[in-house]
Amino acid sequence: MSRAEQPSRRTVLAAAVAAAVAGGAGPASAAPASAAPAGGAAGPGRTPVRPAADPARTVDNRAWTTYADWLGGTAQGTRAVAGLRPGVVIDTPEGTTDYTDPHSGRTASWEYARWTSPVHRFAVPATEVIASWNARTPAGTWLQVDLRATYSDGTASPWYVMGRWAAGDQDIRRTSVDDQGDGRSTVWTDTLAVDAPGSGLRVVACRLRLTLYRRPGGGATPTVWRLGAMGSDVPDRFTVPASEPGPAGELTVPRYSQEIHKGQYPEYDNGGEAWCSPTSSQMVVEYWGGRLTPQQLAWVDPSYADPQVCHAARYTYDHQYAGCGNWPFNAAYAATFPDLRGVVTRLGSLTDLETLIGAGIPAITSQSFVKGELTGAGYGTAGHLMTVIGFTADGDVIANDPASPTNDAVRRVYRRREFENIWLRTKRYNAKGQVKSGTGGICYIIFPVKSAPSQQRALRALGIR
Numbered sequence: 001m002s003r004a005e006q007p008s009r010r011t012v013l014a015a016a017v018a019a020a021v022a023g024g025a026g027p028a029s030a031a032p033a034s035a036a037p038a039g040g041a042a043g044p045g046r047t048p049v050r051p052a053a054d055p056a057r058t059v060d061n062r063a064w065t066t067y068a069d070w071l072g073g074t075a076q077g078t079r080a081v082a083g084l085r086p087g088v089v090i091d092t093p094e095g096t097t098d099y100t101d102p103h104s105g106r107t108a109s110w111e112y113a114r115w116t117s118p119v120h121r122f123a124v125p126a127t128e129v130i131a132s133w134n135a136r137t138p139a140g141t142w143l144q145v146d147l148r149a150t151y152s153d154g155t156a157s158p159w160y161v162m163g164r165w166a167a168g169d170q171d172i173r174r175t176s177v178d179d180q181g182d183g184r185s186t187v188w189t190d191t192l193a194v195d196a197p198g199s200g201l202r203v204v205a206c207r208l209r210l211t212l213y214r215r216p217g218g219g220a221t222p223t224v225w226r227l228g229a230m231g232s233d234v235p236d237r238f239t240v241p242a243s244e245p246g247p248a249g250e251l252t253v254p255r256y257s258q259e260i261h262k263g264q265y266p267e268y269d270n271g272g273e274a275w276c277s278p279t280s281s282q283m284v285v286e287y288w289g290g291r292l293t294p295q296q297l298a299w300v301d302p303s304y305a306d307p308q309v310c311h312a313a314r315y316t317y318d319h320q321y322a323g324c325g326n327w328p329f330n331a332a333y334a335a336t337f338p339d340l341r342g343v344v345t346r347l348g349s350l351t352d353l354e355t356l357i358g359a360g361i362p363a364i365t366s367q368s369f370v371k372g373e374l375t376g377a378g379y380g381t382a383g384h385l386m387t388v389i390g391f392t393a394d395g396d397v398i399a400n401d402p403a404s405p406t407n408d409a410v411r412r413v414y415r416r417r418e419f420e421n422i423w424l425r426t427k428r429y430n431a432k433g434q435v436k437s438g439t440g441g442i443c444y445i446i447f448p449v450k451s452a453p454s455q456q457r458a459l460r461a462l463g464i465r
Contacts, residue, residue, distance in 0.1 A: 058235070059346045059441075060123040061463040063228035064208075070115070077113025078212060081223070085339075085449055087135075088115045090212050090221040099213075103173035103319040110142075110213040117208045117227065125152055125202035126231030129192040131162040132328040132344040133210075134226035134335030140215040141222045142166035142174075145328075147192060147229065149185060150205040159209065160187045163328055167336045173319040176326060189321050190328050190344075203231060225449075226335070230345050234440035240424040242417055245395020246354035253287045253362050253389045255410035256309050258402040264304055268313045269323040276385040277325040278312035279402040280364045281334055281342075283387050284446045285312075287362060290337035306407070325383065327366075327444060334446040341449055343464055346441040350397070350420045352462055353388050356445065359458035363388050365399075366442040369422040370431045375415050379403060380431060383439070391416075 064070065070080035070088045079091035093111035100107040131147050144164045149157040161177040180187040184201060185194050194201055206229055212222045258279040261272020269275070292308050300307035316333045318326040331342030347353060347363075356363050364387050371380035381403075389411075390398035397419040404410045422428070425438040445464060447455060459465060 057124050058348060059230065059232045059463065060126070061228060061230050061343075061345055061465075062120040062122075063226055063343070063465055064117055065226045065465060072118055074116040074118075075113075076115070078115040078210075085225045087223045087225040088210065088212075089223050090214060093214075096216055099172070101172050103175060108171075109216055111216050111218075112211050112213050114212070115210045115224075119150070119205050119207050120229065121205045122203065122231040124231055124233050125204045127194045127197040127202060127233045129203055129206060129229055129231045130190060130327065130344050131208060131227070131229050132331045132342065133163075133165070133224060133228070134332060134341055135165070135167075135222055135224040136336070137166045137168070137222045138220045139168065140171060140218050140220050142172045142213050143222045143224065144211040144213070145227070146209040146211070148207050148209070149192060149203040151184060152200070152202040152204050155184070157182050157185055157192075160192055162187070162190065162192070163326075165329065165332055167315065167332075169314070169317075174317070174329060175320040176318050178320060189318070190326050197233075202233065206231070226341055226343075228343065232346050232440065234346065234426055236426050238425055238427045238429075240349075240421055243349045243351045243420060245416065246351060246391065247358055248391050248393045248395075249357055250390030250398050251287070251357060251360060251362050253387060253400055254283050255400050255407045256283055256306055256402060257404045257407050257410055258309070259405050260305055260407070261309055261313075264301070265310055265313065268317045269325075272309070272313070275309065275313045275324055276402045277327075277330050277364075278316045278333070279309050280385045280387045280400070281316065281330045281444070281446070282308055282312040283400055283402075284362050284364060285334050285337050285340065288337075288340055288446065288448055290334075290340060325385070327442065330364075331444050331446070334444075339449045340446055342444060342446045344442070344444050345462070345464060347443055347462065348441060349424070350391075350395075350416060353397075354391060355458050355461055357388070357390055359455045360452070361445065361447055361455055361458060364444045364446070365423050366439040367419075367423040368428060368436065368438050370429070373422055374418050376412060377401070377403070377414070382430070382436070 067082045067086040077092050077094040078088050081087050090113045093113050096109055096111050098109050131145050145162045146159045147162050148159045160180050165174045166172055176189045214220050256279050258272045258275040263271045297307045300310045313324050316324045316329045327344045331344050334340050334342035364385055366385050368382050387400040389400055395416045397414045399412050400410045401412045424441045426440040428436055428438050430436045
């Protein structure tokens with residue numbers, strides 16, 4: 001997202017939450033959706049589902065990653081594959097459907113198959129749910145992720161499209177889908193949000209559905225290795241409790257500035273000044289050893305420095321959102337590199353970040369603030385991503401901030417209390433004194449499939465696998 005003080009997705013969400021869009025958009029496939037959630041989830045007229053709340057928790061993560069996980073879902077033309085990175089692929093397609101790409105205008109026929117997860121009951125009845133996935137989509141293939149919510153009053157949402165995605169951009173234009181809502185919840189780009197959380201309504205359970213597509217008669221298939229949902233109920237707050245500083249330490253993460261790409265490839269969100277998210281993602285991908293080949297970068301103007309940042313912007317770009325800041329698309333981009341996983345979640349404190357840094361795992365955080373709230377930043381933003389790489393002996397945050405004039409200037413030290421508050425709060429005042437939203441601790445975490453035992457322990461401590 002841009003570092004400029006402009007409306008962000010969550011600012012729009014906060015302003016529009018009382019006037020949600022009615023009438024959900026259906027999936028691209030012509031195959032019919034189920035009339036009600038499987039697994040006995042309640043619908044209209046059924047007994048309401050009682051939330052099983054744990055007041056100490058605000059976030060619940062569920063991911064399907066193992067061979068047993070994939071076997072535990074409902075397969076319609078798909079099959080589970082074992083190995084070091086278990087996943088789900090097309091076996092025998094269920095049928096063929098036409099899809100007209102709203103961004104290219106092209107209509108094409110696609111074979112499809114489906115996998116649907118079991119119902120997951122959130123440990124934290126949620127006001128927001130974000131899905132994320134890791135997959136490989138060879139040429140001639142793509143995928144769609146849908147989510148269906150069960151509410152605390154026993155009713156259910158329609159199947160919502162959470163993303164139509166491909167690693168490349170030659171077959172379809174990866175996209176979120178607008179105008180999805182049922183009068184109770186709304187999808188805002190990549191986030192399903194309860195329209196009136198003050199009413200007490202919550203999402204208590206959900207199912208995820210994958211639809212895998214390929215050219216008719218082709219042998220290629222998408223492979224999905226990870227599918228997850230993060231449900232959260234972070235309380236509205238302008239300030240958050242301060243955490244005590246933990247161990248100091250700093251990771252050696254590549255430094256890239258988004259600003260040196262200003263004006264480059266304006267078709268991707270008006271050029272580099274808005275590329276904080278892909279720039280941060282690329283830093284962490286390369287920290288873990290991910291590299292792009294000369295062939296992959298051949299399309300970039302050879303006069304541009306750091307062509308991999310241009311590449312990351314192109315291949316995270318959401319053609320509906322018209323930006324590179326779609327959180328799940330960034331996680332999915334990271335996982336296109338060999339042996340990496342990407343996850344979207346929320347964390348609860350800087351202590352959680354210290355746990356990750358101590359295990360050698362950097363984290364990409366999303367925050368909003370006015371100029372002057374974050375000493376040393378020198379700008380204000382309605383939504384900006386940066387990479388936390390360590391902590392000083394005093395507990396201050398060491399961040400690679402891509403909103404810097406040069407690569408050398410990217411490393412910053414920000415005051416602990418200021419950083420913690422602007423990252424974790426859900427409400428804030430903008431420069432005009434208007435109440436706007438904050439991200440409530442959103443971050444993406446990129447880590448190896450074959451993580452060290454200490455890294456696995458750190459991730460498990462934060463509910464991630």
